[in-house]
Amino acid sequence: xxxxxxxxxxxxxxxxxxxxxxxxxxxxxxxxxxxxxxxxxxxxxxxxxxxxxxxxxxxxxxxxxxxxxxxxxxxxxxxxxxxxxxxxxxxxxxxxxxxxxxxxxxxxxxxxxxxxxxxxxxxxxxxxxxxxxxxxxxxxxxxxxxxxxxxxxxxxxxxxxxxxxx
Amino acid sequence: xxxxxxxxxxxxxxxxxxxxxxxxxxxxxxxxxxxxxxxxxxxxxxxxxxxxxxxxxxxxxxxxxxxxxxxxxxxxxxxxxxxxxxxxxxxxxxxxxxxxxxxxxxxxxxxxxxxxxxxxxxxxxxxxxxxxxxxxxxxxxxxxxxxxxxxxxxxxxxxxxxxxxxxxxxxxxxxxxxxxxxxxxxxxxxxxxxxxxxxx
Numbered sequence: 001x002x003x004x005x006x007x008x009x010x011x012x013x014x015x016x017x018x019x020x021x022x023x024x025x026x027x028x029x030x031x032x033x034x035x036x037x038x039x040x041x042x043x044x045x046x047x048x049x050x051x052x053x054x055x056x057x058x059x060x061x062x063x064x065x066x067x068x069x070x071x072x073x074x075x076x077x078x079x080x081x082x083x084x085x086x087x088x089x090x091x092x093x094x095x096x097x098x099x100x101x102x103x104x105x106x107x108x109x110x111x112x113x114x115x116x117x118x119x120x121x122x123x124x125x126x127x128x129x130x131x132x133x134x135x136x137x138x139x140x141x142x143x144x145x146x147x148x149x150x151x152x153x154x155x156x157x158x159x160x161x162x163x164x165x166x
Numbered sequence: 167x168x169x170x171x172x173x174x175x176x177x178x179x180x181x182x183x184x185x186x187x188x189x190x191x192x193x194x195x196x197x198x199x200x201x202x203x204x205x206x207x208x209x210x211x212x213x214x215x216x217x218x219x220x221x222x223x224x225x226x227x228x229x230x231x232x233x234x235x236x237x238x239x240x241x242x243x244x245x246x247x248x249x250x251x252x253x254x255x256x257x258x259x260x261x262x263x264x265x266x267x268x269x270x271x272x273x274x275x276x277x278x279x280x281x282x283x284x285x286x287x288x289x290x291x292x293x294x295x296x297x298x299x300x301x302x303x304x305x306x307x308x309x310x311x312x313x314x315x316x317x318x319x320x321x322x323x324x325x326x327x328x329x330x331x332x333x334x335x336x337x338x339x340x341x342x343x344x345x346x347x348x349x350x351x352x353x354x355x356x357x358x359x360x361x362x363x364x365x366x
Contacts, residue, residue, distance in 0.1 A: 043252075049214060050249055056211075059360070060222055060349055061221070083209075087341055088344055
């Protein structure tokens with residue numbers, strides 16, 4: 001079982017049944033893993049903010065969901081996370097590639113690496129960075145915790161964890 | 167036709183549909199006509215009521231879900247139509263109240279006023295059933311067919327701009343209360359569990 005199989009298994013264990021996503025190099029394998037079977041219904045979207053609203057809608061249908069995208073996408077949808085999710089106290093669980101880290105030398109990820117965490121802190125969006133496989137087992141706990149936080153929560157996956165060459 | 171009249175016709179044909187309203191005038195008129203708590207009146211996330219409705223529709227596939235979108239919101243996120251078409255949700259009906267202006271902000275003109283065909287855009291996105299209705303009697307006549315059809319179904323409601331209109335006030339509850347009233351209404355109506363045993 002590789003790292004993406006393990007994340008998928010823990011999402012299923014947490015009761016997640018819907019995933020809305022937009023591709024990013026680092027999370028594409030996870031997205032493909034989710035699409036591979038019917039345990040989690042996959043909703044590909046046109047832009048990241050759609051994932052936030054789709055997951056918010058799923059919340060009211062009693063379905064546990066997850067939004068998956070890249071760090072750049074996170075920057076693009078913080079406004080919707082605020083005006084929809086903070087406004088109405090709706091929890092949304094986001095899995096985001098931790099781009100712009102010291103081992104990510106893509107020049108177009110540099111700003112994301114420096115400014116994402118301060119931005120999340122400014123909005124008071126809780127987050128957790130996991131870069132060891134043992135921590136994947138924390139996903140069900142993190143899922144329960146984000147529900148009582150009643151706001152968006154971001155789980156960052158690192159390059160070290162994912163073992164991606166990108 | 168006027169927005170309030172449109173909402174009255176929609177309400178008459180609503181049946182068991184759960185309704186998601188984009189923020190703005192249509193939401194206020196829907197509240198004025200129905201006072202329904204199994205409707206969600208979005209107070210933010212402009213452009214994303216349709217995405218919210220899609221997530222809801224996929225989660226309760228046996229229940230009809232309507233989104234009352236607006237032209238301004240649709241223009242802000244036309245990609246929602248492609249995402250919706252990708253899922254082909256059988257229980258989702260997408261209404262767009264199109265008055266060609268931003269009604270709640272001094273009726274400023276909509277982008278490319280008069281020049282964009284939202285129905286053609288919906289069809290081009292992959293929603294096979296997409297129509298424009300600009301007459302109240304036609305809407306009343308067509309609604310049984312729209313309600314009975316499998317989704318997705320896109321209906322552009324071409325209404326008059328009402329620059330001197332005394333706008334209907336929004337629902338008299340908001341924010342987190344909106345969450346709990348809507349969630350509890352769906353729990354009661356559908357027998358589902360939105361909130362856990364400790365309320366979150």
